[in-house]
Amino acid sequence: MISCTEFIPAYSEMFKFLQRCGGVEAVDSFWEYLADNFLDNLRDLVKEHGIRGCWMYWSHTLNEEAADFTMTIDDEAGEFEIIMHHCPSKGRLLELNHVEPYHDYCRHCDVIYARVLEPLGYSCTADMSECKQARCRFTVRKKDA
């Protein structure tokens, strides 16, 4: 068993393995596969509760991941935002001295969550400009809001 506390390096190494097998397209294809096959919990929450479903989903996951974040929801405006002050996943990868993170590790969040949320009527914006410092900003807006 690989402990869930060591999943992030396993995930990063999986991206590298897939890139060796089939290039960047294989990595993107895997992220899309995960969105389609593994993110039903997010998809179902947003279908049932609207943008509040994002709040419910990430309240659970980010607390279990011991993230350092500010999360905001404005139901009336149809806006949800996570400001990640220190991403626990990228942060862990950066702490490792003997394994290099996958070069484009952080992009998986953008690809996976957009693929789940955009068909439900939401637009997603990911600001990854500081992801090398384990910081990012992810915003979800209702398209007709």
Next chain:
Amino acid sequence: MPREVIERSAADNEYMHKDFHGALSAGLDYIAEHYGEDAVREYLHDFGTSYYAPLKKELVERGLVAVKEYYAKIYEAESAEFEISMSDDELRIDVAACPAVMHMRKKNYKVSPLFVETTRTVNEAICEGTPFVFELVEYDEKTGKSVQRFYRRSK
């Protein structure tokens, strides 16, 4: 509902997100579907060799106690029921039910038929190039119950 804000620091919570087991399992299935079962073993062998390089080094330097300490910490953190027995030349880990498999069963995540390789292939990779060998003596796919044996390679 009015605008709501929550702020959390890393120190507010324990790092234990068991749904990651399901994501790993899905990843193994993806690799198997696209590149074959041997590719799953190759990926896990590569991961076992690279990520666990410090544990492999400790296994060479300190012997089986290094693996014992590592797995005791991992299984305790995941609240597993397990027993470890050890002599100079052999370490045996009896896991009553794999916490990863049990979590996936509880959450109705698909458990990859190759999930066993996260134990077998990874531990074999950790032992490769050391004086020790790994053997997965028993494994129950339904619960992940296992008997794992690390022992000194015969000369």
